[in-house]
Amino acid sequence: MRKRYTRRQAAAALLAAAPALAGAPPPQAAKSEPDPLDRARKNVREAAAKLGEFPLEMSAEPAFIFRP
Amino acid sequence: MAQFSDDIFFSGISDLNARLKAKEFSARELTGAFCDRLEKLGPKYNALALSLRESAMRKAADVDDDLKRERFRGRLQGIPFAVKDLISVAGKPTTWGAKPYANQVFDYDATIVKKLDNAGAILIGKLAMVELAGGGGYTYASASLTGPGLNPWDVTRWAGGSSSGSGAAVAAGLASFAIGSETSGSIITPAAFCGVTGLRPTYGYVSRYGAMALAWTMDKLGPMCRSAEDCGFVLDVISGADGNDPASAGKRFYYAPHFVRKFSELTIGFAPADFDEWTQESSRPALKEALGAIRALGFKVKEVELPDLPYGPVTGTIVDAEGSAVFEHLISSGGVDQLADKDQIAGLKAGLEILSKDYLRAMRIRSLIQNEFRKMFVDINVLVTPSCFDVAPKVSEPLNGSDGPRSKSRGLHDLVPAGNLAGLPALSLPCGLDSGLPLGISLVGRPFYENTLLAIGHEFQKATDWHRRRPPRTPSA
Numbered sequence: 001m002r003k004r005y006t007r008r009q010a011a012a013a014l015l016a017a018a019p020a021l022a023g024a025p026p027p028q029a030a031k032s033e034p035d036p037l038d039r040a041r042k043n044v045r046e047a048a049a050k051l052g053e054f055p056l057e058m059s060a061e062p063a064f065i066f067r068p
Numbered sequence: 069m070a071q072f073s074d075d076i077f078f079s080g081i082s083d084l085n086a087r088l089k090a091k092e093f094s095a096r097e098l099t100g101a102f103c104d105r106l107e108k109l110g111p112k113y114n115a116l117a118l119s120l121r122e123s124a125m126r127k128a129a130d131v132d133d134d135l136k137r138e139r140f141r142g143r144l145q146g147i148p149f150a151v152k153d154l155i156s157v158a159g160k161p162t163t164w165g166a167k168p169y170a171n172q173v174f175d176y177d178a179t180i181v182k183k184l185d186n187a188g189a190i191l192i193g194k195l196a197m198v199e200l201a202g203g204g205g206y207t208y209a210s211a212s213l214t215g216p217g218l219n220p221w222d223v224t225r226w227a228g229g230s231s232s233g234s235g236a237a238v239a240a241g242l243a244s245f246a247i248g249s250e251t252s253g254s255i256i257t258p259a260a261f262c263g264v265t266g267l268r269p270t271y272g273y274v275s276r277y278g279a280m281a282l283a284w285t286m287d288k289l290g291p292m293c294r295s296a297e298d299c300g301f302v303l304d305v306i307s308g309a310d311g312n313d314p315a316s317a318g319k320r321f322y323y324a325p326h327f328v329r330k331f332s333e334l335t336i337g338f339a340p341a342d343f344d345e346w347t348q349e350s351s352r353p354a355l356k357e358a359l360g361a362i363r364a365l366g367f368k369v370k371e372v373e374l375p376d377l378p379y380g381p382v383t384g385t386i387v388d389a390e391g392s393a394v395f396e397h398l399i400s401s402g403g404v405d406q407l408a409d410k411d412q413i414a415g416l417k418a419g420l421e422i423l424s425k426d427y428l429r430a431m432r433i434r435s436l437i438q439n440e441f442r443k444m445f446v447d448i449n450v451l452v453t454p455s456c457f458d459v460a461p462k463v464s465e466p467l468n469g470s471d472g473p474r475s476k477s478r479g480l481h482d483l484v485p486a487g488n489l490a491g492l493p494a495l496s497l498p499c500g501l502d503s504g505l506p507l508g509i510s511l512v513g514r515p516f517y518e519n520t521l522l523a524i525g526h527e528f529q530k531a532t533d534w535h536r537r538r539p540p541r542t543p544s545a
Contacts, residue, residue: 035414036410036413036414037418040204040205040411041418043415044388044421046381047380047381047388048381048429050381051378051385051426051429052426053378054378054429056429056432056433056436060433062431062432062434063431063432063434063435063437063438063489064285064431
């Protein structure tokens with residue numbers, strides 16, 4: 001049995017199908033890449049945190065002399 | 069006019085020098101042939117920064133005059149070579165591989181250039197490099213004024229960095245030897261990827277006066293050659309005290325491999341995990357065979373691993389802090405934004421924000437690293453490990469594409485940053501192929517132990533022929 005549509009129902013169905021008819025999903029917000037500077041700052045913070053975890057005695061002086 | 073076969077471009081320094089002295093060909097003929105090749109093939113690998121044909125031919129004429137009068141100046145006399153473009157040559161552009169410095173010209177020669185000139189070596193060109201030697205950290209091989217350094221063994225692969233042009237030029241026979249620089253890996257990596265022999269000298273052995281600074285407390289200059297023996301000849305000339313370099317150790321290197329202790333009295337240290345786990349699976353057979361060839365020279369062997377210390381964060385903090393201080397004006401003026409690699413730009417900017425307490429903490433941990441090596445070298449004379457754990461990556465892919473740790477054992481995996489932090493010498497030797505791409509094995513010793521490393525390298529190269537292999541697709545000039 002053929003279903004009968006009112007003009008209003010037909011218009012609503014057409015609007016709902018519009019994205020599918022266009023052959024593409026509705027655009028979504030692009031996943032944002034982290035800013036390189038933010039990433040670099042994060043690397044600096046992480047390196048500092050790792051260095052901070054390392055126990056050092058007061059007698060450990062900076063390596064300013066490299067001649068063995 | 070001498071007609072040269074391709075073999076001449078892959079000859080060792082001794083052989084070339086002997087043939088010059090025997091007048092088989094003149095220095096002008098040899099230099100002209102190398103210049104033709106460098107100018108024709110260098111751009112194919114993005115290896116050439118600047119040809120110096122004119123001054124090279126003048127120098128070659130002087131060498132011919134000296135040879136005619138039997139004024140011999142040693143093995144490097146008449147040998148065509150090239151330098152990484154962070155080394156100044158008076159009156160010629162020195163770009164540091166970076167756009168903001170594309171027109172930079174110094175009015176003096178670097179000490180290393182003067183020393184080689186005095187020895188009669190002939191500078192034929194300047195070689196491409198990663199911009200600012202990679203200070204700040206880079207993600208793509210294209211981080212260079214001259215484009216990505218292409219590997220003569222496969223031009224879809226990277227030549228390594230930051231001495232990309234130096235590695236490619238020696239591999240393709242565009243120069244008899246080249247000078248590279250290393251802060252952390254920049255000689256060893258391209259030497260391994262390009263299948264050439266690279267020597268990172270002890271910190272302070274070779275003057276850096278006239279060379280770009282990246283990290284004052286870590287920078288070294290060194291030779292990239294066809295063999296360990298050639299590295300010895302070059303280091304003999306370029307080492308020595310220099311009042312212009314505050315880090316100069318005040319020592320001169322004399323190449324004397326025959327005075328090295330008997331190998332049976334020496335102990336080499338290696339970590340099985342380096343060869344069984346850390347190395348890419350397809351490279352393991354060749355690297356294990358190379359390790360076997362070294363062991364067969366008669367050493368005592370001992371298994372070792374590096375102490376558990378934060379080598380990566382220490383190196384990163386020191387290089388970033390010093391590098392950003394070196395280039396502070398470039399960063400604050402906005403010139404840094406002209407660099408090719410976004411991550412390098414960001415890394416240099418972020419490096420200015422490193423706190424002094426963190427830099428000092430890194431330098432204090434560095435002291436402990438030096439002490440640990442001193443202890444390790446009481447029982448062990450030389451450490452042996454793969455130069456790189458992977459073959460040269462594709463130029464189109466990010467260089468940081470790590471798939472995470474491959475082993476739970478530390479092994480000697482961090483020996484490149486650790487050895488650089490401690491100022492240790494290292495020699496990378498070609499030792500096999502994986503899918504047609506070169507592999508390298510490294511020898512690392514205590515400071516000023518170059519003669520032992522070179523003697524082992526020479527004996528290894530007498531027993532193998534990997535250093536004589538040439539890229540299969542190298543076109544003729």
